[in-house]
Amino acid sequence: MYPCIEHCIWLIPLLPLTGAMVNLLIGSRLPRPVTHTIAIGTIATSFVLSVIAYLHIVSLPPGQRQFIDTVYTWIGLQGFRVGLSFLVDPLSVVMALIVSGVGSVIHLYSVGYMHGDKRYSRYFGFLNLFAFAMLLLVLSNSILLMFVGWEGVGLCSYLLIGFWFEKIENAKAGMKAFVVNRIGDFGFIVGFMLLFTAVGVRTGTWSLDFGVIKSNIGLVSPAILTAVGIMLFVGATGKSAQIPLYVWLPDAMAGPTPVSALIHAATMVTAGVYMVARMNFLYALAPDALRVIAIVGALTAFFAATIGLVQNDIKKVLAYSTVSQLGYMFIGVGVGAFGAGIFHLMTHAFFKALLFLGSGSVIHAMSGEQDIRKMGGLSSKMPITTTTFVIASLAIMGVPGFAGFFSKDDILYHAYISPYGGTFVWLLGVVAAVLTAFYMTRLVILTFYGNPRMDHHTAEHVHESPKTMTIPLIILAILSAIGGYIGMPAIFGVHNVFAQFLAPVFASGVRLPEGSVSLEWTLMGVSVLAAFSGIGFAYYLYGVRTELPAIMAEKYNTAYRWLLNKYYVDEFYQKYIVGGLMGLKDLLGVFDARIIDGTVNGTARLGRRLADFEGAFDRVVVDGAVNAVGDGIVSAGAVLRKLQNGLVQNYLIVAVIGMAILLSLVLL
Amino acid sequence: MAPAVTLTDYLILSGILFSIGVFGVLTRKNAIAVLMGVELMLNAANINLVAFSKFTDAGVVGQVFALFSIVIAAAEVAVALAIVISIYKVTRTIDLDKEDTMKG
DSSP: OOGGGGGOTTHHHHHHHHHHHHHHHHGGGSOHHHHHHHHHHHHHHHHHHHHHHHHHHHHSOGGGOOEEEEEEEEEEETTEEEEEEEEESHHHHHHHHHHHHHHHHHHHHHHHHTTTOTTHHHHHHHHHHHHHHHHHHHHBSBHHHHHHHHHHHHHHHHHHHTSSTTSHHHHHHHHHHHHHHHHHHHHHHHHHHHHHHHHHHHHSOOOOBHHHHHHHGGGSOHHHHHHHHHHHHHHHHHHTTOTTSTTHHHHGGGSOHHHHHIIIIISTTHHHHHHHHHTHHHHTTOHHHHHHHHHHHHHHHHHHHHHHTTOOBHHHHHHHHHHHHHHHHHHHHHTTOHHHHHHHHHHHHHHHHHHHHHHHHHHHHTTTOOBGGGOOOOTTTOHHHHHHHHHHHHHHHTOTTSHHHHHHHHHHHHHHHSTTSOHHHHHHHHHHHHHHHHHHHHHHHHHHSSSOOSOHHHHHHOOOOOHHHHHHHHHHHHHHHHGGGGGOOGGGTSOOHHHHHHTTTTTTSOOOOOOOHHHHHHHHHHHHHHHHHHHHHHHIIIIIOTTHHHHHHHHTHHHHHHHHTGGGHHHHIIIIIIHHHHHHHHHHHHHIIIIIHHHHHHHHHHHHHHHHHHHHHIIIIIHHHHHHHHHHHHHHHHHHGGGOOOOHHHHHHHHHHHHHHHHHHHHO | OOOOOOHHHHHHHHHHHHHHHHHHHHHOOBHHHHHHHHHHHHHHHHHHHHHHHHHSSSTTHHHHHHHHHHHHHHHHHHHHHHHHHHHHHHHSOOBGGGOOTTOO
């Protein structure tokens, strides 16, 4: 429909990059309205271009919904080329829409949230840079270019989490995110290098393009593919916050709240899920890797949800819910239901962005207070925030009709019937759904309902947020409410539009068995039951018998303490991994000091001896000879200089006398 | 009738002029006077050139040469006087015994 878009896909990532450059280089000299207009304008234009690309893709026949836009040859060696080229297919177009769409909304929201910040232009520059990196990641046509975006989002998360670096905790949180991500990136690098080598050795084709790898993947042995799959997933556990590398995500709350929304919803954490879905042709041949992904995803979904039960910081609860929901997405892609994983990624982007922006609105109104024990009763004063937040909560809990219900149900259904999933994975997913419903209900009740528990001064200050903040909330609330209908399962008598749209990308992916309709209804019933039981239990505890939670925390003190302290995982890492590394560091330090420094110092000492000897030789022999010659010339000069008395007539007399002598010799 | 002027007479005249010039150059303290001595020496040489031209059959080459010599002498004097003036501006004297800046 719009063929020209096939040649300007590169504009989608380039525009935010341009915005970032302008804002980072000269932004501090621009007035604030210009700054945020540039930032929002570029990302919004990217969104419009993504929509055009989507419309174009849809207008093509389903089998041919793919095109590649090569802009430039980045690396051009004999037999190995990496182009700056972009791949547009249903998967990348969906991702581009989510990233630029949700990203635009968050940019807009930031105008209100950051209005008083002194590094306003830098903030918007980083935000644009983040969007650029993520768009590059999802649109790239080769793993190498994807890796550039992959590292880019890591960098931007570091910059934005530590944005308020004056507080040392924030700077530390940024560093933690960066370091933990680096550990995952290491696995990712090993993974794609192994894949590159394996494909290259087998076929003689050295390439990192998805298309080339896809067509040659069948020639690589399954054992190597499994190793590659697991190494790539290690990268995904870093970026997408799965066990064991999820620890950075809850700390990422240190950044400004819109940044949390960006990291948790549109960018960054979805990168791992997207990567696994993109490499579906590889995982289809590596079933063991898929099982690992499904089990890690299920465990993450469960454990993160249990931690979320008792957290008291509004953003911490949401952070653990993100980790938990990412676990769901990995269950989805891990059991081979890539479409379901991406579907949940999308709905989650809507409601998680909304939850974070809503919490930002709450924090804004509460003058920076984040502890839900000191909130309560905000619903009357903040009607828009409350309504939208509740809609998002219903969506994440999986209440029928809202976006999260369809996607979560899709995942759990596939987890049950897939050969890579099974009852264990499914059961963990269902329990996590109960827990999710529980902690979200608890969060909503403690924050918005019941009696106000804040101090008098704060209570007076509570107000609804400005329009730039509430409009994004409303947009996202609408998406959270209706976004799920594009992926309604077939048992409702409709086509699953979303799954069909993505199907060509996953055509060579995993073939899943078909379940019976009655099984699907049953599983759906269980999901709904799980959601409502969680809601009911939480309502009973926090809405009706409000004295019970404290009693229970007292009674099951040990369990409560473990949950509150997040299973002491951070402490464990600190003590054994960081501590171990520190021990190793000390050991290496001693080695350095003794052996390496010793060798260096010994060499230096030897060098000095030699130099002393050479110096003496120089002084006595060489300098002696040179000085002797110089002295000789000086003493000769002392005699001769007397002739040179500067008087012209003396010279002439000498000349005349000489002439006379010569003449007399000749004539006589 | 006075005896005819011979080549020898000319040579004797130029020899006397040259000697006076050398004496002046070697003894005068005044730089201008030294230059005048130099002029005498040059003109003695010119007389020689003209005389030889007249008394031998070498044609007018010697006379032409003398003309060149006079022109060059004029130029030389111009340069020399300019140098003397410059020296005077710096040292406020043209006494050659005091001009021993180039002393070794």
